[in-house]
Amino acid sequence: MLNIIFGETDKAIYNTSVHFDNTYYDSWLDDKFARQMILSVDRATVLSNHAVDSKALGIIPVTKISGGLKTLLLIYNNPDMIFNASTCGDNCAKWILRIAKKSEKDITINLRHIMDFGDKSFEIRIKNNDTIVHNMAELVQYAGYFIGEKYEG
Amino acid sequence: MKGSHEIIIQNRRLRYKITVNRNITILRGNSATGKTTLIEMVDEYSKDGPESGIQLRCDKRCVVLSRGNWERDLQDYHDSIVFIDEGNGFVKSIAFAESVKQSDNYFVIATRDSLFNLPYSIDEIYGIKNTSGNRYQGTKRIYSELYRIYNPDAFQGKPDKIIVEDSNSAYEFWRAICAKEGIVCETAKGKSNLFGLVQKSEENRILAIADGAAFGPEMERAMSLKNVKNVVYFLPESFEWLILRSGLVESAELGEILAHPADFIESKKYISWERFFTALLIEHTRAERLSIHKKEQAKSLPLPVI
Known part of the structure; x- marks a missing residue:
C-alpha cells in the first residue's frame, strides 16, 4: 500500500536530485519497469545504463534526467526509505501508485503539496491521521490541513 | 525593482x-x-x-x-x-x-x-x-x-453562500450585498482559514473571495476543494484595487497605474501589490469626501447587484 506523510518531516530525503546522483546504481536502468517510467515521464529512451536519449535534451547522462523521474527511481529502488515526492509533477502520480502496487512492501512518500492522483479510485493511507482514503475527494479533505504543518509521528 | x-x-x-x-x-x-x-x-x-x-x-x-x-x-x-x-x-x-x-x-x-x-x-x-x-x-x-496554471473561472448563477477571507472592510461590503440578495455571508478571518471553512460549509454553491495578490500559497489547496465542493473563487488583486477600479476615485494618473501596475510598484517597498493598492487608495482619498479606511470603506460604496 502507498502511505503518504503530508507536510514537513525530518524522516524524508528532501533534495532527491542530489541524493539520486550520488546513490543510483547503473543496474537501475536495466529494469523494464524503470524504462517504462523513463519513457513516460521524460519521453526518453534508455540507450545503456549510462545514457538516455531524451526528446528535449538529446543524449544525456543519467544524472540529467528530470527531478521527478529521479525521485520515482529512488522510491522504486529504495522501498524502505522516504523521499520528498513533491519533486514529482502530477504526471508522476500514476507511477507512484504503480510502484506501490508492484512492491511487496508498503511504500511511504512525503508530499508538501496536494498531488493529483487522478479520477480513478485508489487506496492510500495518510500517515498524519492514519486514515485510508480511496479517491481525491477523500484525500483533499485531510491533505489540505496537513501540508502546512510539520509531521511529528 | x-x-x-x-x-x-x-x-x-x-x-x-x-x-x-x-x-x-x-x-x-x-x-x-x-x-x-x-x-x-x-x-x-x-x-x-x-x-x-x-x-x-x-x-x-x-x-x-x-x-x-x-x-x-x-x-x-x-x-x-x-x-x-x-x-x-x-x-x-x-x-x-x-x-x-x-x-x-x-x-x-x-x-x-x-x-x-x-x-x-x-x-x-x-x-x-x-x-x-x-x-x-x-x-x-x-x-x-x-x-x-490558474486561469479565470466563471461563476454561473447565484451562489448559496459567500465566504470572504477578510474580516474588515471587504467583509462588510460583501455582507451588505449578500443581505440584499438573500445570500449567506461569512468571514474566514484570514486566508489560511478559507480551506477549512469552505470544506465545512453545508451550502452547495459557494463563492469564496480573497485578495489574489497574496493568495498564491493557498491556491493549490483551495483549488483541490473542487474535488469536494461546488466552489468558485473570485480573487481580485485586493479589495482596495476593486475600489480603485470602480470609478469612485477620480485621478488622472490612476488609469495608467491600474493598467500597468508593475511599472509603478517598487518591490522593495511593497512585498505584495495589495499593500501598494491600499497605500494608493489612502493617498487618493485623503482629502476627499470619500476619505475612507478599513470598515468605513464599505459603508461609502454603492452596492452592485449579483
Missing part, C-alpha cells in the same frame, strides 16, 4: 522566453518540462557569460541562488532576477521570507511546496510548456514559454 522584464535564454537545443511581472514568480507543473534545465542555463551564463555558448537577453542581471551560503550570496545581488531551483529547502524558511521582503530583487522559484511565509500572487504561478520546435543546424531546438 519595478516593471515587467522579459528574459530570453537559448542554446543550440533549447530556447526559453519568459516574462516576470513582480517580485515573486513560482514555477511548477509537470515533471520534465525543463524547469531545472532553464535554471542551469541561467547559472552557466551568470558564471561564464557568452563564453558558455548560451545567449541571454534581459535588461536585468539574472543569477541563481543555491543552498549553502544563500544568505551571504543574496547580499551580493541587487536589482537582479534571482532564480532558485527545486530542492532548496530554505525557500520555506522565515529567514528567506524576511530577506525577500527587504530585497530589491525579483525571485523566480521552482517549487511545488506552498510557501506560506511569502505573499505571492495567484497570477504569477506558472508552468512551462513547449510551444514549438524546429530543426536548427542539425539539432531540434525546442521553444518553451510559461503558461498560467
Whole structure:
C-alpha cells in the first residue's frame, strides 16, 4: 500500500536530485519497469545504463534526467526509505501508485503539496491521521490541513 | 525593482522566453518540462557569460541562488532576477521570507511546496510548456514559454453562500450585498482559514473571495476543494484595487497605474501589490469626501447587484 506523510518531516530525503546522483546504481536502468517510467515521464529512451536519449535534451547522462523521474527511481529502488515526492509533477502520480502496487512492501512518500492522483479510485493511507482514503475527494479533505504543518509521528 | 522584464535564454537545443511581472514568480507543473534545465542555463551564463555558448537577453542581471551560503550570496545581488531551483529547502524558511521582503530583487522559484511565509500572487504561478520546435543546424531546438496554471473561472448563477477571507472592510461590503440578495455571508478571518471553512460549509454553491495578490500559497489547496465542493473563487488583486477600479476615485494618473501596475510598484517597498493598492487608495482619498479606511470603506460604496 502507498502511505503518504503530508507536510514537513525530518524522516524524508528532501533534495532527491542530489541524493539520486550520488546513490543510483547503473543496474537501475536495466529494469523494464524503470524504462517504462523513463519513457513516460521524460519521453526518453534508455540507450545503456549510462545514457538516455531524451526528446528535449538529446543524449544525456543519467544524472540529467528530470527531478521527478529521479525521485520515482529512488522510491522504486529504495522501498524502505522516504523521499520528498513533491519533486514529482502530477504526471508522476500514476507511477507512484504503480510502484506501490508492484512492491511487496508498503511504500511511504512525503508530499508538501496536494498531488493529483487522478479520477480513478485508489487506496492510500495518510500517515498524519492514519486514515485510508480511496479517491481525491477523500484525500483533499485531510491533505489540505496537513501540508502546512510539520509531521511529528 | 519595478516593471515587467522579459528574459530570453537559448542554446543550440533549447530556447526559453519568459516574462516576470513582480517580485515573486513560482514555477511548477509537470515533471520534465525543463524547469531545472532553464535554471542551469541561467547559472552557466551568470558564471561564464557568452563564453558558455548560451545567449541571454534581459535588461536585468539574472543569477541563481543555491543552498549553502544563500544568505551571504543574496547580499551580493541587487536589482537582479534571482532564480532558485527545486530542492532548496530554505525557500520555506522565515529567514528567506524576511530577506525577500527587504530585497530589491525579483525571485523566480521552482517549487511545488506552498510557501506560506511569502505573499505571492495567484497570477504569477506558472508552468512551462513547449510551444514549438524546429530543426536548427542539425539539432531540434525546442521553444518553451510559461503558461498560467490558474486561469479565470466563471461563476454561473447565484451562489448559496459567500465566504470572504477578510474580516474588515471587504467583509462588510460583501455582507451588505449578500443581505440584499438573500445570500449567506461569512468571514474566514484570514486566508489560511478559507480551506477549512469552505470544506465545512453545508451550502452547495459557494463563492469564496480573497485578495489574489497574496493568495498564491493557498491556491493549490483551495483549488483541490473542487474535488469536494461546488466552489468558485473570485480573487481580485485586493479589495482596495476593486475600489480603485470602480470609478469612485477620480485621478488622472490612476488609469495608467491600474493598467500597468508593475511599472509603478517598487518591490522593495511593497512585498505584495495589495499593500501598494491600499497605500494608493489612502493617498487618493485623503482629502476627499470619500476619505475612507478599513470598515468605513464599505459603508461609502454603492452596492452592485449579483
